[in-house]
Amino acid sequence: MLPPPLLRRPLAAAARLALPLAGPQACLATGPRQNNGVFYEIRTYDIKPAKMKEFMEMVNKYLHFRTAHSELVGFWYSELGAMNKVLHIWKYDNFSHRTTVRHALANDKDWQGKFISAALPLMEKQQNEVAYLVPWCQLGKPPKEGGVYEWVTFQMKPGGPALWGEAFRAAINAHINTGYTTLIGAFHTEYGLLNRVHVLWWNESPDHRAAGRHSAHEDARVVAAGKT
Numbered sequence: 001m002l003p004p005p006l007l008r009r010p011l012a013a014a015a016r017l018a019l020p021l022a023g024p025q026a027c028l029a030t031g032p033r034q035n036n037g038v039f040y041e042i043r044t045y046d047i048k049p050a051k052m053k054e055f056m057e058m059v060n061k062y063l064h065f066r067t068a069h070s071e072l073v074g075f076w077y078s079e080l081g082a083m084n085k086v087l088h089i090w091k092y093d094n095f096s097h098r099t100t101v102r103h104a105l106a107n108d109k110d111w112q113g114k115f116i117s118a119a120l121p122l123m124e125k126q127q128n129e130v131a132y133l134v135p136w137c138q139l140g141k142p143p144k145e146g147g148v149y150e151w152v153t154f155q156m157k158p159g160g161p162a163l164w165g166e167a168f169r170a171a172i173n174a175h176i177n178t179g180y181t182t183l184i185g186a187f188h189t190e191y192g193l194l195n196r197v198h199v200l201w202w203n204e205s206p207d208h209r210a211a212g213r214h215s216a217h218e219d220a221r222v223v224a225a226g227k228t
């Protein structure tokens with residue numbers, strides 16, 4: 001039985017400025033980690049409640065200075081389950097790639113001057129995590145623009161995907177197979193709070209999601225997968 005999600009955070013796509021490039025929900029059976037060095041930095045910022053609108057306007061205006069340096073998987077703001085949060089995911093080829101990018105950003109006068117110096121006072125807290133896609137998952141793509149995203153976090157037992165991977169995969173696939181939702185990615189953490197898995201889902205609307213979950217949890221295949 002999987003532990004319950006610690007956090008449910010349906011996210012509406014606000015400034016979804018870059019779509020994942022990878023194609024279908026291809027699933028590869030490899031070891032406990034993917035072979036190349038690619039990782040994802042997940043950044044969560046708490047924005048001062050009165051400043052959210054201003055912050056998002058700045059993001060829309062200036063994020064291109066940031067995306068000039070490295071690939072953005074997506075940028076979301078919270079709508080349900082958490083308030084005044086933004087979440088963004090960055091892809092890096094390896095850690096030295098990230099160091100190079102961070103160095104370039106520190107020296108980018110447009111990014112620092114136009115965005116960072118004005119955006120920092122609007123934030124209450126910043127958090128980052130480094131995560132890998134779980135071994136069988138490639139980044140998926142939403143079938144169309146818009147929709148809502150759901151960010152679900154699971155606290156796993158220590159041991160990594162080698163230990164819990166198959167049961168987790170069965171539970172995720174059971175939801176995919178019901179057809180109501182699209183998997184965008186399943187990430188397990190490497191730095192940050194350990195042994196966490198974040199799953200990013202796409203749904204057409206919160207009502208589609210609600211109806212889909214309702215029928216999924218009456219579906220014997222889904223219920224059985226949750227018991228593994």
Ligand SMILES: *[C@@H]1O[C@H](CO)[C@@H](O)[C@H](O)[C@H]1NC(C)=O
Pocket residue numbers: 037093094095096097
């Ligand atoms: C790290 O990534 C950079 C940028 O893609 C690449 O040029 C470099 O060869 C990689 N280094 C290693 C050790 O893989």
